[in-house]
Amino acid sequence: MSVAEKFRELYGYGPEGVWAAPGRVNLIGEYTDFNDGFVMPLALPHTAVAAVARRTDGVLRVHSADTGEGVVELAVDALEPRSGTGWAAYPAGVVWALRDAGHPVTGADLHLASTVPTGAGLSSSAALEVVTALAVSELYGLGLPPEALARLAQRAENAFVGVPCGIMDQMASAHCTEGHVLHLDTRDLGRRQVPFDLAAHGLRLLVVDTLVKHTLGEGAYAERRAGCEAGARALGVRTLRDVEYGQLDDALRTLADLPAGAGAGAGGSGPAAEQVVRYVRHVVTENHRVERTVALLDAADVRGTGPVLTEGHASLRDDLRVSCPELDLVVSAAHAAGALGARMTGGGFGGSAIVLVETADEDTVTKAVLDAFAVEGRTTPRVFPAAPSAGARRLR
Template sequence: MNFHPGPGRPQDGPFDLSPAGDGPDSRGTVVGSVQDGFAAALGGVPDGVWAAPGRVNLIGEHTDYSEGFALPIAIPQATFLAAAARDDGLLRLHSTQGDGRTTVLRTEELKPGAVTTWAAYPAGVVWALNESGYPVGGADLYFDSHVPTGAGLSSSAALECVVAAAYNDLYELGLGPVDIALVAQHAENAFAGVPCGAMDQMASACSTAGRALHLDTRSMTAISIPFDPEQAGLHLLVVDTRVKHDLGDGAYAALRHGCEAAAGHLGLGALRDLPAARLPDAVRSLPADLGRLVRHVVTENARVEQAVALLNSGDIAGLGPVLSAGHASLRDDYRTSCPETDLAVDAAVAAGALGARMTGGGFGGSVIALVPGGRVAAVTEAVTTAFRSAGYAAPGIFPVVPSPGARRLL
């Protein structure tokens, strides 16, 4: 498939709600709930129910659009979709988290910039499929998202991937997980107008339970790496700072353009091609605002390789300092952190976390912390107290485990 970036972006994120689980105990309840919601809002019985998860990125932030490496996991929080194909070209969209109204669109009228609400994400997938040579029609789509929006947990990627997975089955397209991820990325780039790399969509579409995804964004290959912190007596906590970010507001695009400009100045196809040994000379040859971006990308790619080696050797605890080093680079070189994420990292580590860092695009969102089992309560209390003392809104803190990617549930 050939994908090309284009204009347009939604004015608001897809959903806003508290995290909830997608485990064995809740799955039947959620499936029944979206079936009932579908019947009440759209009428009839859906052809099936699908789910696609959000993600946290262990390490490898802002490297995907420089053709680098990343190490994400899918999380239990997912977007659920009850869907039925239509033969009249109508696309009807309804969300449990919406305002109670159903958005009705015609598939032949979809184009970048035509939809400016949360509906741009699912509509963009339908447009992207047709744009990429898969002639698909309409559908009734009923969503219930358990991925908090604006928290750096890839709520938009979950929404896009669940639609792509459902359409793959409804229209018998024969797409594999990587194809689903690339269609979803195309929708976000060209229809929603966010110039993201493919890491979020790859994590949502291609992950497996109990493993991290070692992603090479140049070759679009993904290797599953063992990652079971609980077996090692550890927990991975997410701290949602409640500071909402919007990757379509221009800051993300500016960072990507800076990396591309730096690569061009250095005569490289992408910053991934800069050897670590050449980094000091490269930074000195660039304007300061570009040099620090290059330093982050090159050192972050090295941190991904370090993390993969640690996990393959069974040393999950050794991942802690790698997380903290990644946060320092995001804070000092890439400058995508904020006071709330910095405070969450500092408070978690001071209370016993082995390491912590901002996860996601930045400018708010969430922090992840690798915490020994006996320190979870202390870390939770320390971060909550620190936020209260600083006058910040109370953070949301919850554990996550590596979870499966996009899939059909019914």
């Protein structure tokens, strides 16, 4: 049954339109967006699809094909941040953010269905937010450009849902184009679509969803963010984006010489100095890896990006310490089987890794990863290719 047909079954009338917004995988640039840094995501072919119609009575009704729950009905005037509405907080947060920005949204009926894997670090929540924002913007004639939609979606997740995410996921879902990666400066949202035609180079980018999520990851994002902010304070810069790669050694020496607690915030507590040093080193070197990747792609040296991906994984594993045995196993098994490069992607502690392979080696590398998980008795991961796809758009 199509989303439009399901909408009619649920609500008794047809939708005014159907929209889609993709999940994303980040090629390089992890834990940099909340430091005003550089990222390089690409949109996946996996999307959140929404059939939507306006309402004029102040009621918001939302339904998901993926939760097994019934229709959630909310009053738009009563929407409040951190209101505990479960999965419905994502579309509801967008409606709240639109109204909070002064847009005259008087309600809507939505039916959502998504093929973006949840819990895999592939931005399933951003896809829900962006598709809702795009649909409501178009239905109400708001004329909001993709950047504005992304900012509203981020505000929904930050303020309404309560997740302190950066802007990358929403910008990727709203802005990516087919056959390209998005080189995004998260400070001013300057961006460039960089060609990423893997097939023309005989290459494939695989996503390996480990299907695991370790509880250690709960709160880890906020802790790393606090550590990065402590490092910026100690170095006297606005954010770690302002520490150039050539200044890194001096910056690390400065941090190493600080007295205990010097990086703490106003409350007098904060991460240990050793943690701050590691976090700063990761962010500065990761921004540099994004710049190196852009230069390689501009030179049509796609294969040359493989070692940069692997360097990024080592930094995420050793400096940021957000990897886990399953992600490390993907990387090591893929390399042993001839992959050009591999790294975890997303927040870590589970989720997904990406693997760059020669097309001719795809089956060999995939089998090696699956076999490695079987030998260790781990959950069989899901492996699929990531073709750079289109961003948010109207389907009908």
